[in-house]
Amino acid sequence: MMLTSMTVADLLAAFRSAEPTPGGGSASALAGAVGASLLTMVAGLPKPRTASEEDAQRLGAAGARCRELSERLAELVERDSKAYDLVVGAFRLPKGTDGEKAARTESIQRALRAATEAPLDVMRACGDAIEQGAVVAEFGNANASSDVQVALELLGAGLRGARFNVEINLGSVKNADYVQHAREEAERLAAEAETNASASRA
Secondary structure (H helix, E strand, C coil), X not given: CCHHHCCXXXXXXXXXXXXXXXXXXXXXXXXXXXXXXXXXXXXXXXXXXXXCHHHHHHHHHHHHHHHHHHHHHHHXXXXXXXXHHHHXXXXXXXXXXXXXXXXXXXXXXXXXXXXXXXXXXXXXXXHHHHHHHHHHHHHCCHHHHHHXXXXXXXXXXXXXXXXXXXXXXXXXXXXXXXXXXXXXXXXXXXXXXXXXXXXXXX
């Protein structure tokens, strides 16, 4: 069964289990999905603080984008766990001959790249939602301002958690160019998210 098809109680039990998945990566994606969902809700509430049709369109577009991002992050809950399982499977490959060793190393590196891209995608989606949060914070119903702040906290936690997973996987990736590019992107996404979150709280 897919993680996001579970009941909340069963999903929490899965996180509590001694199995390595679902782990922190899936939890980060889930936090982001909840945050983006909250922003979608606030954007759709009646009595927004829009003074013009242009404002209303911006709020509507932000809500629609956050809905897309919530669905994307929900998919990443599952994808992150599967990526980790690929890494575990690659490490279990035979290594008795030189050929097996070479194939195992190649599989491990390929799996590590996949396990890095999943949390990078979580960072991208959370960062995008945080950017939309500035619009929702400005024009959404004032009575839901605390919901916006909770959403931003969840999205920030999702982004920061995903970055931890990016870094730990990059520690084993041998392609130096890829490592540099991924680290630079993760740093940029984190900085942009902090700037946008601060603007939303102003």
